[in-house]
Amino acid sequence: MLIRYGFEIRMYAMATMLAVLATIVLVLIEAEKNTKRRHLLQFAYAALVALGMLTLYYTIVIWLTHFAYLIWQTVKSKKPILRQEFWLMYILAVLLFTPWLFVAIKQFTNGALAQISEPMTVNNLLGVFSFNLLYKPIWQLDQIFGLLILGFITLFVVLLAKKIKNKQKNTSFLIFMAAGPLLVEILICLVKPMYVERYLVYSAPFLIALIAYLVFETRSKQRYFSMVYLFALVGFGIFNLQQVGNFNFQRMQKPDIREMATRISAISKKENKSNQAGTTELPILTDSPYEAIELGYYLPNNKIYFYAPYEELGGGYAPLNKSEFKIFNEQDLRKFNCVRYVYYDAKMTTILEDAGFSKTKNQDTEHALKYSDFCRK
Template identity: 30%
Template sequence: MKQILHRGAAWVKAHPKIDIAVLVAGLFIFALVTLFHVSSASIWFDEAFSAYIIRFDYWQIAAFTSTDVHPPFYYWALKLWSDLFGTTELALRSLSIVFAIGAISGAFILMRRLFGRSVAAVSLLFMVLSPMIVRYSDEARMYTLATLIVVWATYVLVRAIQAKNQKRWWVAYAVLVALGMWTHYFTAFVWLAHWAWRGIVVAQKNKGVKAFAKAYFTKSWLWVHVLAVGLFVPWLFFMVKQLGTVQGSGFWIGPVGVDTPVNYLTNIFYYLEHGKTQSWIALLIVTVIALVIILIPKTYRRLRADSRQSFWLVSVVAFVPPILLFLSSLPPLRPSFVDRYLIPSILFYSLFMAVVFVVGTRSWRPIARVLPIILVSGMMIFGISNVYYYGNYNKNSNTHILTRQVINEIKRVGGEGQPIVANSPWLLYEAAPYESADHPVYFIDENTQYIFGSLDMLKESDLHKISDLDAFEKANPVIWYFGATTDADVTPYRDDWRKIQTVSVTSPITGKTVYRATAYQVSAE
């Protein structure tokens, strides 16, 4: 076995072009893993918001998202993508897969440049099998786009420092920093991690405050950030307004606690909350974390000086953003710690583990060196199975989103020309992607409180809106009233509605029946 491993390693070393095949194979596996599951789950509210906002033009998208909580760049990209490929679940979510493939490719190239081929290969393995990356590559949201930008910005930062002709690399870095902010505000934590890394590198060569400051705040470093801020200035006012709204009126995110970092780690490996990480799988994760901690100093000692700087870079991007997000979630600030906001750092945690397990175990026997990699890979494969099982299950509200399944039941048993009326604007968003000519989707305007910016699209547009319920009832004698309730039927909006039948779907995860639709006779034929 030892000879086989040595011969295999020697053959790979003698054929550097094999790296292209390794990368392509890894990306192919990742595409299979994500595409296999991409249409399994119903679109949930956040994705539904993405799907709805791209019905409008680019200026309207910016206007509507300015009153919500995110910048517009992802929505612009999704609109362009949907114009080319449509608005099915596969079409909407596949863009995130494309972004993830770009991020994984960039990270592979980065790690090969910084640490060599072996570390790059193991990094690729961990990224491809990462449950969190798989999960949010199958979601029509901006997380993998943010990750793509972060990875390539980090690569460009390295090239800017190493290159003789630095200007073009610094310009590219400024553009990527700005694009990150136009995509997700929490990429700012990564840019702060880059600042921290630069501080570590500069401090190693410059002793004293004056020497450090002079070496740190160079003209190139300052003007590149001036350029980045300048590129973001058109949206800066809206960012301040959005953050002020969240901090002033609160948000749905719960407070951080001692379980927050534990949940973060169990989701990275298993896509499970810490309360469900029990018995042997709990022991395995403790073992892996302990092994990583033990190997960190050995890894650092075995690296050359330049590679140590690279190790610091990977480490700060992996760990600084989660720490900053945790700290910014403490009182008096509103909590904002959500695992999916940290997908870029989760990817870099895979890179961090790859460095530790390849470099830190160089004195081990070949078979022993492979064991931690196999162990982590097995844990992550188990995590992918949990991604497949839970799908879009909302761990924060303990809700299994089953909108598509209920609408499919309506289409199966309902008659032609029977519209679906959502009993809340939130469910209207979830139902809209599944409407058809026979079963268009609406919501009732009267008594709807448009108190959240995310509802401005409904407030300002007549699309899907019932403004005159009497006229709507005359035109549609039978309607399906759709809602999320534990009652046997969806409570009618008006007392004179007469029930015909109810369809419902039971969650295989919770065993509860919450999503229902009741057919009502609302007027004479």
């Protein structure tokens, strides 16, 4: 998972880095005896928490895990909870996040969240391990890979049980950091289904750290066996990631935006050469802002329109709400004589036909992302 989302220019890699940095700072705060340096670290932690929330709201599972650990440590030490300094860190983090708070509330209430989330079922819980180790959703595991994951879970539980008996502080913290985000996710999903495998990618380093700690703290023979077993699993995972590539398991599609942009560019050049008098490049029409935004990166000089039959666009699409390239209904298609329709699911085919367009012979429907030229009859 870390490799998969590490090469995407999205917020997941940044969120992972912030979660790890904040966790390191939290550990340093606990160990720091100098008051001035501790206060500086506390300010840094609060800033990282706020920055993490600004980067990705779902990093809250990490901050709640930190908070739960601090509460647990306080109760265990029999100290007064309300007099602890960590309250000031979180109050400061909230204050730093406050300028964005109303925007966040609006986003949570205007349908900005993707409609791809699921409840945290037992299958999805097991999928956390199958994704992180093999880069396979649980429903894709065959008998062999299923047994490998079951073997890993058994090994993990055995090693963990042995370390829990020792009651070491390091073990407690790593258990909190590995299990905490999953438990928070389960609690969130009791209110509303919010699980998507990539939403927990920033908790993966802590699961890896716990596994590594358990392996290297065990006896030599068990350690070597565990290392070989884990490296074999990860090796399978890397190989599978190489084979699958950038695959979207929610849409069950492999994005072909760059390939589509290359095909459109080649077609446009060919059309321009065949027409000596020159030709106006066909406007591109996509099924949604999703395809239009990504195509716009590769085809900056093309006019790319997108279908969005909503009075208002929410979330990440909000800046496109009043875009001149937004196609709201059939009437907005009147300005076109021909369009190059780019689509995954062909949502607009009927709308185009009702508006008086018909499909021409120029099309490519052999890939996940397709295109068809439509012109007025």
